Amino acid sequence: MEKLSFRLTAPRCASGTRTQAIVGVVASGNLEVLLERVSPADMCTIDIATAAHGFGTVWDAVVRDFVARRSAGGLRISINDGGARPDTVALRLAQGVRKIEEPER
């Protein structure tokens, strides 16, 4: 298991009021993403535990794009990765910020 951590300045704060959201599943080629609204509004922290070693530069690119493109300020994001491809990671992160901005049901 490789662990990676990112602490990034976020241009936009996550909307909505939900305190946490979870998307995805831990499975081979998939990942689980837990989002918690606990960081300062202009920060996004992302902690990754991944089964695939040696992909630090790709993770770096994926999470930086995510924080730049989506509204991720104020979130602490924990990722449990089963070796998902970058396109799956990007989709899950996008789904996560959409989910935390939805009203509680």
Next chain:
Amino acid sequence: MSDWGMQKAALAERLTAGGQHAEGKTVPIANLPAFLRAVIRSGDRVCLEGDNQKQADILASALANLDPQDVHDLHMVQSGVVLPAHLDIFDKGIARRLDFSYSGPQAARIARMLFGRKIELGAVHTYLELFARYFIDLTPNVALIAAVSADKDGNLYTGPNTEDTPTVVEATSYKNGLVVAQVTEIVDKVPRVDIPGDLVHFVVEAGRPFYVEPLFTRDPAAITETQILTAMLAIKGIYAPYGVRRLNHGIGFNTAAIELLLPTYGERLGLKGKICTHFALNPHPTIIPAIESGWVDQIHCFGSEVGMEDYVAARSDVFFTGPDGSLRSNRAFCQTAGLYACDMFIGSTLQIDLEGHSSTVTTSRIAGFGGAPNMGSDPRGRRHPSEPWLKAGAEADPDSNAALRRGRKLVVQIGETFGERNAPLFVERLDALDLARELKLDLAPVMVYSDDVTHIVTEEGIANLLMCRSKDEREQAIRGVAGYTDIGRARDAKLVEQLRQRGVIQRPEDLGIDPLDADRRLLAARSIKDLMLASGGLYRPPSRFRNW
């Protein structure tokens, strides 16, 4: 003038030689080896019917079992190299030269044999191109074909998988070639006459059906959320704005996802009746929900699909069927329809380079082309207007006189940025180039040329290449949808952003696509069983797809 009529005389010789092993037109299967030895001459040009789906498997095995001392140096001209026997013929030295179109299941072995100089390659063709050459410079001396049944006079019933047979027989029989058919059974009266008996010289009763490959069945259970996202992008970003009603879908999970999103996502977008009403398409099981919900007016088919026979027969309002009730397919006509009467081709590929050339050839696999390069090309002979065609033409060349401007066919390549075994879809250099150099080919086997492709769709977005005005813009548009591949990460971020401002690149968020919709619950069927239920039990999936 005594030399005229040599071909007729040669045919008469073959008929006499073959007749010694036949009773009338019927060749008992036990006589098949001796019969083939009698009618095939070394150096003959032979079409061994290997279509995309239907295979003359009995005749293929019999040909492969001949002694190369008796028959050698054959020139095989066949669209599909699909069965092991098709290549055994070369391994044994019975055949030497090959002109073909498609080699799906034999892609790896054909590559090894080409490198090992076991096969002398003529060319890898598109279907329509090879069919055309049957009538000009690759006319067969002998055609070994497959049908469902025959009568004593040689009239053939092909059933739903007519495919290439009429074209092969037309080219062979009317040019003094010999036509031999394997059939499942000989009957008193065939259900319909697909091939007239006077074009068929001999018939072999195989006692079992010819082999058919279920090539177009995609299990909805294997469709990923990334593929759903990519399908949503295609529907909202291309099908809707161009109003694409007449089209062809290639084979693969991306287009299967599109088919399964029509009754759900397409319905929600209000697109019913505005897109996807007329298809040149094999009867994909994944199109069933769209047909059942009234999306599709008409489908013409290249071939059939295993298990779809009863469903197609019960939906003659949509499909082309014969007086016997079953599907009539015809690859040559359907390819022509796909080329001239469709406004869009959309399909997947294995490699796309920075100019937009795409290829399914890798150094270890030569899968051939099939129909994609034909349907995935802009027909310069087209003259009838349509909204999508005119709009695409205007995007490519906005300043010219509209009345003198050609339209453009939409040629869309769709796929995830990383494919099977994490192979990147985007590459600096196509493997096809290395292959061409190694085999000393004049042409690299390119499936869709750069100047034909109009859009590339990945999960990252849509690149509209019609709107690119320079080589540099084109390269950055491609890099801009190449995701986290090396090609994608080496993009010029500023230029890509400019292209996005101009609408050359469109991201899911630009099109208002909610990533939460990229969910398997959006598929109109999520399993083969769902497809069967949607068909009212008419679709009978082959056993290998039954997992319940």
